[in-house]
Amino acid sequence: MTRESWGSRAGFILAAAGSAVGLGNLWRFPWMTAENGGAAFLVLYLAIILLVGVPGLLGELVIGRRAGNSPVGALRDLADSRGWGVVGHLPILTNLFLLSFYSVVGGWVLRYLVDAVLGTPVTDPGARFDALAFGPEAVAFHVVFVTLTGLIVAGGVRRGIERATKLMMPAIVVLLVGLAIYAGRLPGASGGYAFFLQPDLGYLRTHFVDVLLAAAGQALFTLSIGAGTMITYASYISDDRSLPADGTTIAVLNTVVGVLAGLVVLPLLFALVGGAGSSGPGALFVSLTGAFATLPTPAGRILAVAFFAVVALAALSSSISMLEIPVSFLVDEHGWTRRRATTILLGVFLITGSANALEPALFGFIADTLVNLLLTAGLTVFLLFAGWVLGADAIAEYERGAGPLARRVSRAWLLAIGIVLPLFLLFTLFSGVVSAAEVAVQHRWVLLATGAAALVAFLGLRHPRSVV
Ligand code: PHE
DSSP: OOOOOOSSHHHHHHHHHHHHSSHIIIIIHHHHHHHTTTHHHHHHHHHHIIIIIHHHHHHHHHHHHHHTSOHHHHHHHHHTOHHHHHHTTHHHHHHHHHHHHHHHHHHHHHHHHHHHHHTOOOSOHHHHHHHHHSSHHHHHHHHHHHHHHHHHHHTOIIIIIIHHHHHHHHHHHHHHHHHHHHHHTSTTTHHHHHHTTOOOHHHHHHTHHHHHHHHHHHHHHHHTOSSSHHHHHHHTOOSOOOHHHHHHHHHHHHHHHHHHHHHHHHHHHHHHHSSSOOOSTTHHHHHHHHHHHTSOHHHHHHHHHHHHHHHHHHHHHHHHHHHHHHHHHHHHHHOOOHHHHHHHHHHHHHHHHHHHHHOHHHHHIIIIIIHHHHHHHHHHHHHHIIIIIITHHHHHHHHTTOOHHHHHTHHHHHHIIIIIHHHHHHHHHHHHHHHHHHHHHHTHHHHHHHHHHHHHHHHHHHSHHHHO
């Protein structure tokens, strides 16, 4: 069977940008910013996107196109080493954790979208969020969300992922621009614009390592790097397009949507509820539902429907990329059909996602801490691989189809991804492990139970027949 490929260059870029643009921009970003000193966090985050994110993204694209294979086979075959093949399994684990919590948040979004469409009156947004965030209702909506994800992925690279993201991405941008214009015209909106421009340097000084870790984690999360996503998506590229140009376009699109989202959310909050609102994982939902409720009924309702529709589309275009990693592994390495791989994996996610939908402590640890660590570890591994194993081949792949400007910095790029970025990532990783260990000890029972469940799921994946 010939391997699948993208139908067009725009198709690849929109799919990759669709993966990048997601709950990371709309939900996790405001949460992380509020938790880590506001503008101080923002400054570090933007610097890391530029200096680590873009070169790192290119590292993954180079590996993926060079290999034309998903991470396990890519690392194993390019290095001609079984050891690297074992390392290549890390992204599978990462995406299992990622989608397990992401789909719970996706479920919340669908729940709020349903509320908005039905016009359910909300008197106490905080209590509303507490009631639906964890429990049977959260499980039900997670199941709907992950099933939608599965339906798209089962359709394949071209007919499923590419077609869906080609429709979703323009819809997201158009709706966000409309919402930003509306929000900017509300009296009091300017407070929202000012909010991000006042860094709290005192906070940055006392919490530097924590803020750095959170900013690095968020930068990787929002660009979908460190999880093997870009390796896999680039493995479906079938021609000599410029990877530096495509990578930059993806990063720019992602940042533009992130900024647009900020230009919607913050002015809305300042204009309608007079501040940045509450914090924590519920921040976006609680604050915005409160804000929409202050508007006259039809206006508030239309706005709420438009907003949650954007968030739902963005979440789906990312969740499909999470599911695609284990799916492509089973297809490429075990010769499964795409449909079978998707169905079995949906079964796994129904369990692991439900655990997250029932247990806030587990959800918090995965969504906040564990994901940062896994993405950082993953990117470190990929960059060391590109820098030290591929070496000159990485430069050749980077330069294939690239313009003169990108070619001029190809050696600098290789030095950056081979030496500078791994040192930086390892530093954040080790400081992260230290603080994660403290949290982990507090929640050891929950973690052990989920670890056991994840292990069972993982073993099931390694030995296909034992699951079916
Ligand atoms: N980038 C996605 C978002 O911002 C999340 C994601 C992370 C997707 C890692 C794939 C891999 O929502």
